[in-house]
Amino acid sequence: MLDIKFLRENPEIVKQNIKNKFQDAKLPLVDEVIELDVEKRRVLHEVEELRSSRNKYSKMIGALMGQGKREEAEEMKKKVTENAAKLAEDEALVTEIDAKIQKIMMIIPNIIDPSVPIGKDDSENVEIQKYGEPVVPDFEIPYHTEIMERFDGIDLDAARRVAGNGFYYLMGDIARLHSAVISYARDFMIERGFTYCIPPFMVRSDVVTGVMSFAEMEAMMYKIEGEDLYLIGTSEHSMIGKFIDQIIPEAKLPYTLTSYSPCFRKEKGAHGIEERGVYRIHQFEKQEMIVVCKPEDSMMWYDKLWQNTVDLFRSLDIPVRTLECCTGDLADLKVKSYDVEAWSPKQQKYFEVCSCSNLGDAQARRLGIRVKGEDGKKYLAHTLNNTVVAPPRMLIAFLENNLQHIVAFDRRTDRHSSGKCRFSGTCRANECYLLSALNHKVGILEHKMFAIALPHSVGRNGIVSRAWCWWELQAEV
Numbered sequence: 001m002l003d004i005k006f007l008r009e010n011p012e013i014v015k016q017n018i019k020n021k022f023q024d025a026k027l028p029l030v031d032e033v034i035e036l037d038v039e040k041r042r043v044l045h046e047v048e049e050l051r052s053s054r055n056k057y058s059k060m061i062g063a064l065m066g067q068g069k070r071e072e073a074e075e076m077k078k079k080v081t082e083n084a085a086k087l088a089e090d091e092a093l094v095t096e097i098d099a100k101i102q103k104i105m106m107i108i109p110n111i112i113d114p115s116v117p118i119g120k121d122d123s124e125n126v127e128i129q130k131y132g133e134p135v136v137p138d139f140e141i142p143y144h145t146e147i148m149e150r151f152d153g154i155d156l157d158a159a160r161r162v163a164g165n166g167f168y169y170l171m172g173d174i175a176r177l178h179s180a181v182i183s184y185a186r187d188f189m190i191e192r193g194f195t196y197c198i199p200p201f202m203v204r205s206d207v208v209t210g211v212m213s214f215a216e217m218e219a220m221m222y223k224i225e226g227e228d229l230y231l232i233g234t235s236e237h238s239m240i241g242k243f244i245d246q247i248i249p250e251a252k253l254p255y256t257l258t259s260y261s262p263c264f265r266k267e268k269g270a271h272g273i274e275e276r277g278v279y280r281i282h283q284f285e286k287q288e289m290i291v292v293c294k295p296e297d298s299m300m301w302y303d304k305l306w307q308n309t310v311d312l313f314r315s316l317d318i319p320v321r322t323l324e325c326c327t328g329d330l331a332d333l334k335v336k337s338y339d340v341e342a343w344s345p346k347q348q349k350y351f352e353v354c355s356c357s358n359l360g361d362a363q364a365r366r367l368g369i370r371v372k373g374e375d376g377k378k379y380l381a382h383t384l385n386n387t388v389v390a391p392p393r394m395l396i397a398f399l400e401n402n403l404q405h406i407v408a409f410d411r412r413t414d415r416h417s418s419g420k421c422r423f424s425g426t427c428r429a430n431e432c433y434l435l436s437a438l439n440h441k442v443g444i445l446e447h448k449m450f451a452i453a454l455p456h457s458v459g460r461n462g463i464v465s466r467a468w469c470w471w472e473l474q475a476e477v
Contacts, residue, residue: 001105001333001365008037017111020327022120026108033104040097043090050087054080106214109332110362116336119326125339126326131310132319134343134350141346141403144396145277148174154278166267166282178285178391181398182260185287185389188312189258194289197259199238202229207241210367213332220265235261236385239290245368248381253371254293254301258388261286278392279351287388294371298358298382299336305386306338306356312389313353318397319343321350335360340387342397353397354387 007014011030018026061077117126148154153174159167170178190196208217208230222231232238239259248255267280278284289308291301306322313320325337337357341350361380363369370378 001362002108002110003365004033004037004101004105007105007108008034013111014108018109020112020118021109021330021332022328023109029104029108033101033108036097036101036104040094040101043093043097047087047090047094050083050090054083054087106209106366107332109330110335110360112327112330112334113336113358116330117324117326120328122325122329124326125329126324128322128324128338130319130321131314132317132343134319135345135401136348137345137403141400143277143346144399147399147403148395153177156277163282166280168278168281174395177398178395181389181391181394182285182287185312186258186260188315189287189289189308189388192308194256194258197235197239197257199232199235199242199259199261201232201238201261203232203238203241204228205230207237207244207367210244211237211240211333211363216331220267222264222266231264232261233265234263234286234385234387235259235288236290239288240292240363240369240383240385241367243292243367243369243381247370247372247378248292250294250371250373253381254291254297256301257290259288259290261288263390278396281392284390284392286390289386289388291384292369292381293384295361295379295382298360298384301384302336302338302356302358305384306340306354309340309354309356309386309388313340313342313397316398318401320353325355331357333359333362335362342393343401344397345400345403351393351396353390353393356384356386358382358384 002014007030011034014030015027018024018030058080061080117124119125142150145154145156148170151172151174153170153172155169155171159169186196202224205228208221212220220233224230230237238261239257243255263284263286265282267282289305291298291305293301310320310322320340320342323339323341325334325339330337335358337355339352340354340356342353343349344351360382363383364380369381369383371381372378
């Protein structure tokens, strides 16, 4: 939400910002809120005059009574009564105008950083950099749910019977892999100095409207019937809400937090290959990173946040790229945003796995999050957020990018056609089809990453040379 003073003094800048976001329907709101602001200040001036008159009349009544001028004093009392009625009327009008201004200001988008490219929607987002080599294998990659099903690791049919579309049961080793990803992401961020948190999974409406736009709220949030509570769509909601109406000593900044939570989203209008399976679902788990900092530090933290996600995915040998979100793809509260996308060998393209956002002081202004400087002056904090990892999509990227092609397998001899497995010379077929060895440190992989890892040997440098074997998905490819 913008500062009303900034809008008052810079209406054309605000209008151009709206145009840059291709939200021309909101342009009349700028003039409307300016008119309301003028009216509010007029009424406030009148309120101050009425209060001044009331004080003057009260003193005069006392003086007149002291002089025995009762009739004149009674007349003055009538004026005080009339004054009080008008004052109450004007104060109510100020409250009404304030509510109208607040409602409009919540709709007018935040000022976008000048570095953000102009574009109508996500099709005009700009690729910044690729990390890792995207590989297209010379064999067909099954759809991710097919891979999971061959492990007996997912049951979508049962989930539909129980909860409807957009839900799933994860089971066995796929469920263990899911949990391991979350654990790895948690410890990854702790090692980078972030404080681990588990927040409330429900928040009140004033927190919801403080952290997101009305459009986002309508598209995402599930409301608890009969309660002023919403299920969170991401832990960002409750983590930023943690600081509502707080005055933070400047010396305590920055707050760098990483939070785990389930997430609940309506996900309306889902369709296409990236909307099936576990791409877009109503319930999932996520590790998030949150920063509350001084304004002058927010862009520095913004670069650190998206880089954290890139580093995590690259630590798992998953190729990724960064995209600069264009103006039309930015939510109204965002100043600047990067998407990190992972490579999909199945689709032969990248798909979104995280979104890093700098929201400037927009959330802080809505929620009343202020900082008290060393000089005693107060100012609004800046807030940022980014996904560390959301396992449903991470699982897709992980499974697809580590799928192995076994040229041929002889069921009769229970051996590969070469007579030798790439992982172990005496490997049984049911231990070796799907995932390649990932060359990572034993301490990370055994203790922090995947409980299902089966390390066979370790080199002198502490690197796993044959990290895991998995069950066969099919006999021959």
